[in-house]
Amino acid sequence: MASKTPVGFIGLGNMGNPMAKNLMKHGYPLIIYDVFPDACKEFQDAGEQVVSSPADVAEKADRIITMLPTSINAIEAYSGANGILKKVKKGSLLIDSSTIDPAISKELAKEAEKMGAVFMDAPVSGGVGAARSGNLTFMVGGVEDEFAAAQELLGCMGSNVVYCGAVGTGQAAKICNNMLLAISMIGTAETMNLGIRLGLDPKLLAKILNMSSGRCWSSDSYNPVPGVMDGVPSANNYQGGFGTTLMAKDLGLAQDSATSTKSPILLGSQAHQIYRMMCAKGYSKKDFSSVFQFLREEETF
Amino acid sequence: MASKTPVGFIGLGNMGNPMAKNLMKHGYPLIIYDVFPDACKEFQDAGEQVVSSPADVAEKADRIITMLPTSINAIEAYSGANGILKKVKKGSLLIDSSTIDPAISKELAKEAEKMGAVFMDAPVSGGVGAARSGNLTFMVGGVEDEFAAAQELLGCMGSNVVYCGAVGTGQAAKICNNMLLAISMIGTAETMNLGIRLGLDPKLLAKILNMSSGRCWSSDSYNPVPGVMDGVPSANNYQGGFGTTLMAKDLGLAQDSATSTKSPILLGSQAHQIYRMMCAKGYSKKDFSSVFQFLREEETF
Amino acid sequence: MASKTPVGFIGLGNMGNPMAKNLMKHGYPLIIYDVFPDACKEFQDAGEQVVSSPADVAEKADRIITMLPTSINAIEAYSGANGILKKVKKGSLLIDSSTIDPAISKELAKEAEKMGAVFMDAPVSGGVGAARSGNLTFMVGGVEDEFAAAQELLGCMGSNVVYCGAVGTGQAAKICNNMLLAISMIGTAETMNLGIRLGLDPKLLAKILNMSSGRCWSSDSYNPVPGVMDGVPSANNYQGGFGTTLMAKDLGLAQDSATSTKSPILLGSQAHQIYRMMCAKGYSKKDFSSVFQFLREEETF
Amino acid sequence: MASKTPVGFIGLGNMGNPMAKNLMKHGYPLIIYDVFPDACKEFQDAGEQVVSSPADVAEKADRIITMLPTSINAIEAYSGANGILKKVKKGSLLIDSSTIDPAISKELAKEAEKMGAVFMDAPVSGGVGAARSGNLTFMVGGVEDEFAAAQELLGCMGSNVVYCGAVGTGQAAKICNNMLLAISMIGTAETMNLGIRLGLDPKLLAKILNMSSGRCWSSDSYNPVPGVMDGVPSANNYQGGFGTTLMAKDLGLAQDSATSTKSPILLGSQAHQIYRMMCAKGYSKKDFSSVFQFLREEETF
Structure with missing residues (x-):
């Protein structure tokens, strides 16, 4: 277990918080960021690494999960001045569990591809209770070859991980x-x-x-x-x-x-x-x- | 079986035809009426008694089932110049399986009550196939005391007879x-x-x-x-x-x-x-x- | 002016009250009825004749205006046990200014015709203010030959009396x-x-x-x-x-x-x-x- | 009249064509661009200058009118790789008569402002007939100080030029x-x-x-x-x-x-x-x- 490489997690709100904890339970070290520093405190206390921007997350982890409230927040986290795509490593796997416009998921996937990274959309159904108990359903869109890699992480947080097709189809x-x-x-x-x-x-x-x-x-x-x-x-x-x-x-x-x-x-x-x-x-x-x-x-x- | 008293049946269309046949199969002699004489022929050939108005049905049978296409047809069959209520016997059970406005069912029930008869609404779900196989669902509204009597007949035509409450609740x-x-x-x-x-x-x-x-x-x-x-x-x-x-x-x-x-x-x-x-x-x-x-x-x- | 024959008026509510007063101003003696006796008091004090049912109005006046809140009230006033049609005189002109279902207007017209009377629907637009100032618009449906007779009365209460066609078209x-x-x-x-x-x-x-x-x-x-x-x-x-x-x-x-x-x-x-x-x-x-x-x-x- | 400085015009479709002609009638030399070269031919034959991109229009004219079918076309014309904003001169007046999402108008105005130019939205009402006869209505949003300058041009194409408020309010x-x-x-x-x-x-x-x-x-x-x-x-x-x-x-x-x-x-x-x-x-x-x-x-x- 100790040899697992760290996973980035951006967005530790009502849903992101219990999701991230389920990853921890499965032995993944986390690289954490949230626009509200208070949301990170609990994770810092638990020994996880907190950084100061999405770009910094991308520098330290090649698998990143984002869980954000709106399309605008997702665009900022990926394409903003200090966004993931500013420092993303080639071959990284970027999984967005936010519920956003599928047209934006497609756009972000294109931008990620230019940087040599893979973006998948994986919104959830099930509320805070299912997030806590690890019983979320993930609907996943993106390149099929990468689905197994995504499933490895998402399966720690959900009991149901469904492949839906090309990027955007999860949304x-x-x-x-x-x-x-x-x-x-x-x-x-x-x-x-x-x-x-x-x-x-x-x-x-x-x-x-x-x-x-x-x-x-x-x-x-x-x-x-x-x-x-x-x-x-x-x-x-x-x-x-x-x-x-x-x-x-x-x-x-x-x-x-x-x-x-x-x-x-x-x-x-x-x-x-x-x-x-x-x-x-x-x-x-x-x-x-x-x-x-x-x-x-x-x-x- | 031969001792069963006859049942009136008014409205032998796509639905009424197979419903009436299922009553026959259960040994009920029928008193038949339809505004289109052709619709009665098949039953006459089978030995059932065809009469020339709803009133005549009411004169010969104290249990009557009606299956009509619209509210207007139902009003005509019950309250028309030659309607059931013109000659209905005291204590008769009148079951309307038409789908009509529940307000009209209530009105007809009141008129029937004045004549000493009981009116129940019992519309069906399930189409022609279910009518043929005797698998209709009946939703029945009316005086609860009479439900068992209605159920005896409706059970010959449907697999599911549900009591819904006061008259009109079936509709x-x-x-x-x-x-x-x-x-x-x-x-x-x-x-x-x-x-x-x-x-x-x-x-x-x-x-x-x-x-x-x-x-x-x-x-x-x-x-x-x-x-x-x-x-x-x-x-x-x-x-x-x-x-x-x-x-x-x-x-x-x-x-x-x-x-x-x-x-x-x-x-x-x-x-x-x-x-x-x-x-x-x-x-x-x-x-x-x-x-x-x-x-x-x-x-x- | 004194020689004008009386006009029946049934329904002295918010709208009927000022409408009836405008008829009085034009010299028409009134025969008054309302289900709420209090609504008649003002007219009684002014010397108009108050009677105890729509039928009684029909006995004493051969031109009657009704102004009632709903279809049910209109049916009661015309076809009820003590309704206008119980005692209507042949040749009477019955004008209903209630806003009701045009199908009911047609039904009432048929019943009136059987009694040798003419029924017209004449709902109004314009509120209480227009009723007071005599500036209502009347939309009139019924036999065209009788429109002039209707117009004579309606013109006392409205500035605009429009003939719309057969009975029901006013509604x-x-x-x-x-x-x-x-x-x-x-x-x-x-x-x-x-x-x-x-x-x-x-x-x-x-x-x-x-x-x-x-x-x-x-x-x-x-x-x-x-x-x-x-x-x-x-x-x-x-x-x-x-x-x-x-x-x-x-x-x-x-x-x-x-x-x-x-x-x-x-x-x-x-x-x-x-x-x-x-x-x-x-x-x-x-x-x-x-x-x-x-x-x-x-x-x- | 000969001394008038040239006006750029991008989008010579059903509406843009007659609008541009009305500018010509008022003596404005035009700098023309359309993605479909055929749409420019008529203007070239009439002696107007046709260029090969929106950027080229911006290089030669400091007042530009755009008339495009969708938000996407407008974004391309302004912010595309060869868009207006690539070569726009400081102090230029950019008037977009396309009907697009007001949120995009605001976005384009911000980008123009960064380049020292002024963007106004000025969608029209009235169809092809009004475009031909110069009787369009323009609804204009943007900095109020620039409205007079916009009105000078728009008044050649419309009989009604209404100032609506900040950028986006025209849309x-x-x-x-x-x-x-x-x-x-x-x-x-x-x-x-x-x-x-x-x-x-x-x-x-x-x-x-x-x-x-x-x-x-x-x-x-x-x-x-x-x-x-x-x-x-x-x-x-x-x-x-x-x-x-x-x-x-x-x-x-x-x-x-x-x-x-x-x-x-x-x-x-x-x-x-x-x-x-x-x-x-x-x-x-x-x-x-x-x-x-x-x-x-x-x-x-």
């Missing part, structure tokens, strides 16, 4: 899943609300849907109506889970991808707008299943 | 399921199309969705993309299955119910409009999963 | 106008909000739109952005004007008409849902231009 | 206007179609809308229903006018701007998707008012 898969998730969650919330107003018992309605063609993950595994299921955010005042703000962000990426590829997404667009409005109405930090509550509010005459 | 459950089905089918079609344009292989994308939170019946059991699954309408040029026109009709009922109960259905409304437009663009007789084809057409510049 | 015109109004108001609100966030001055943006192809009544005569125009509800915290609840009701009628005629209304449906949601979010009594405020709320992270 | 104004235009056009088409199906005469309905609160440019100046107005595309099988493809492009820009500023555009998004679908259904080259035809198609059962 595409993530975005597509979340768009369909948003649509079916809103659909489930509308349907449950309508059924209740038409006199159906919520548990019975959920049961009927789940044995019929209306069945979906949002109805059978994450039902948004309080009282229908235990152990889901709707049973806990919509705390925890996957926040409305994050869903709105992913739908923005889906929208951008659809616009640039001229793909009609009538319901996807509408789902984007609904989550956008929820963010403005006080739901930004609640789980995205709170759309049931958003729709449910009674009219007051 | 409500049917409408709710189909609204969520329409939303998730369109969502699946948009998502698969977007993913394909972003470079993902359709089979792989379906696999990823189906092991993730985007999973729904439309993605895992009835995928709308040709080549992804066998034995579904998308594998057969969208022939068979559940027609776009029928889906548009059910969404119209969902819309009416939502408007009258003031329930917001942002995606449900949009789904209704999309299936409405498909009907006008030559998709009316194709399976409702053809929305993938509808969205897919390429731009031509 | 159709009203519903169509309000649907387009709702769409363009929401569109104006979205556009102004987007422009402001992109750095444009609201007054300048309104000016540019109003001299360009984006111009509409909502942008040039009733701008929803506070500070852009004087004398409109947006300048007065969205008080007065045309309430969100009323707009939601009219959009529900448009939706029902579109569903029954199988007319696609993609934006009309969406506008309906948006006003429906606003009713549930505390906007029900504000002017319908408050959709700007509804969209405007800032996201809070 | 913002254009995009906002076109988004509201698309919404009100679709709304007008839905409304006219619904009204006709409810029995209203199209001309009468248009007249009623135009004297009421449903009035908008699409109903009173560009009505989409054949037979209602003369001299508009709907009177000529939707030929000429503003193509559906161009509207879809502008709505894509509106969508991008709304996503990046987190502005909810529920109807704007839907309008974008509708025009996107029309492009895929054979309407790409028809005028955007053909949405009436798109919605109008009859259902065939």
Whole structure:
């Protein structure tokens, strides 16, 4: 174990922190960077090496994982004045687990290639809990020959590492899943609300849907109506889970991808707008299943 | 078996015909009526009694099943000048398997009650194939005490007879399921199309969705993309299955119910409009999963 | 003037009250009925005759105007147990100024015809202010031969009496106008909000739109952005004007008409849902231009 | 007149060609570039100077106008390997009349500023006809001090030159206007179609809308229903006018701007998707008012 070469890790936020720790558990020494020095402290105390820029990470490690909140942060970390690509070594493997626009993943891959490095996109599904327990799903896009190398590292942090195709397809898969998730969650919330107003018992309605063609993950595994299921955010005042703000962000990426590829997404667009409005109405930090509550509010005459 | 009392059956169309035959197989003599005399011929030849109005059915049978295409037909069959309620016997059990507005089911139940009869709504899910094999699902609304009596008959035609609550809730459950089905089918079609344009292989994308939170019946059991699954309408040029026109009709009922109960259905409304437009663009007789084809057409510049 | 025969008036609410008074000013004796006796008191004190049912109105007057809040109220007033049609005289002229489903107007006209009476639909545009000043617009549907007779009365209450065609077309015109109004108001609100966030001055943006192809009544005569125009509800915290609840009701009628005629209304449906949601979010009594405020709320992270 | 200094012009397409000619008519010698050499021939024959790259234009002219189809083309012309900014002279005035993402306009302005030049965005409204007759409207964003200099040139090509504010606001104004235009056009088409199906005469309905609160440019100046107005595309099988493809492009820009500023555009998004679908259904080259035809198609059962 001691002979493992160090892995760079950039972005130690809510998700990056437990992911990096899982790499440590598997015996990888880390080279750490985060724009917020406080985020690095815990790792420094644990004996990992903290450096002062993404470029410095690239100087010291030829396998780097990045986990950043937005496209802009990813561009800065790779192509910025002190970015990875300023000092990346030939043959390095760069794995971006951020959820960003697939067009930007492709762009970064091209720039990396010019420097003799390989860039792969590997966004995750599963939240902070799955990050802690090492049960994330990684959707990976990039040159197939490098997939095994990526899998070696990603397998320390996730239980499911899926190869999706050329660079950008990892993002595409993530975005597509979340768009369909948003649509079916809103659909489930509308349907449950309508059924209740038409006199159906919520548990019975959920049961009927789940044995019929209306069945979906949002109805059978994450039902948004309080009282229908235990152990889901709707049973806990919509705390925890996957926040409305994050869903709105992913739908923005889906929208951008659809616009640039001229793909009609009538319901996807509408789902984007609904989550956008929820963010403005006080739901930004609640789980995205709170759309049931958003729709449910009674009219007051 | 010979001692069974006759059952009235009104509406011998694509669905009613095989349903009535299943009652016959279980030994029930039938009293038959259809506005199109030709639809009755087959039953007359088989020795069943054909009469000339719904009222005449009610005179000869105290258990009646109706299977009609629209709310207007149901109103005519029950409340028309020669309708069931003109001659219904006290204590009769009237079961309407048509898919109609739940508000109308409630109205008919009230009128039946005035005549001392019991009206239940029992719309079905499952198409002509399930009607033939006796595998329909019935969603039943009405007085709970009468459910066992209804179940005796419905169980001859379906494998699943679910009690949903007060009169109208059978319709409500049917409408709710189909609204969520329409939303998730369109969502699946948009998502698969977007993913394909972003470079993902359709089979792989379906696999990823189906092991993730985007999973729904439309993605895992009835995928709308040709080549992804066998034995579904998308594998057969969208022939068979559940027609776009029928889906548009059910969404119209969902819309009416939502408007009258003031329930917001942002995606449900949009789904209704999309299936409405498909009907006008030559998709009316194709399976409702053809929305993938509808969205897919390429731009031509 | 004294020789004018009495006119029946049913429904003395916010709109009916000032309308009836304008008929009085023009010298018409009134036969009055309202389900709320208090609403009649003022007219009784002024010497008009108050009776105890719509049927009684029909017994004493052969020209009757009805002004009721919903389709259900109109059906009750005409076809109820003590409705107008129970005692209507042959040759009577029945004018319904309620805003209701045109399909119901047609139904009532048929029933009136059976009794030898003429029913016309004549919904109004213009609010309480226009009702007081006698400046309403009436959109009239019905037999063209009777239009002059209707115009004689309606002209006392409105400055604009437009013949629209067969019975039901008055409602159709009203519903169509309000649907387009709702769409363009929401569109104006979205556009102004987007422009402001992109750095444009609201007054300048309104000016540019109003001299360009984006111009509409909502942008040039009733701008929803506070500070852009004087004398409109947006300048007065969205008080007065045309309430969100009323707009939601009219959009529900448009939706029902579109569903029954199988007319696609993609934006009309969406506008309906948006006003429906606003009713549930505390906007029900504000002017319908408050959709700007509804969209405007800032996201809070 | 002979003493006027030359003006650079890049992009001699359908719009750029007549715009450049209007500059010539006002006595400005031109320095010409287009990626398609054929587009320059006419100008060369007329004695204007044709060069081989945007950089070469910048070397010979200190006032440059660009008129390009997409954001990508504009980025290439300004920031490409042979772009304007490679050889731009200090103090140059760069006016971009392309319709592009305002975020890109801002970016180009920053880059120009670094080179000591001034960049302004000045997109146009009005089509090829207005370009020929010199009646375009220019919406101009940029440093206010330079507006007079821009106006000198733009006034040769347009009858209306409006200062909108900081750089990017010209694009913002254009995009906002076109988004509201698309919404009100679709709304007008839905409304006219619904009204006709409810029995209203199209001309009468248009007249009623135009004297009421449903009035908008699409109903009173560009009505989409054949037979209602003369001299508009709907009177000529939707030929000429503003193509559906161009509207879809502008709505894509509106969508991008709304996503990046987190502005909810529920109807704007839907309008974008509708025009996107029309492009895929054979309407790409028809005028955007053909949405009436798109919605109008009859259902065939």
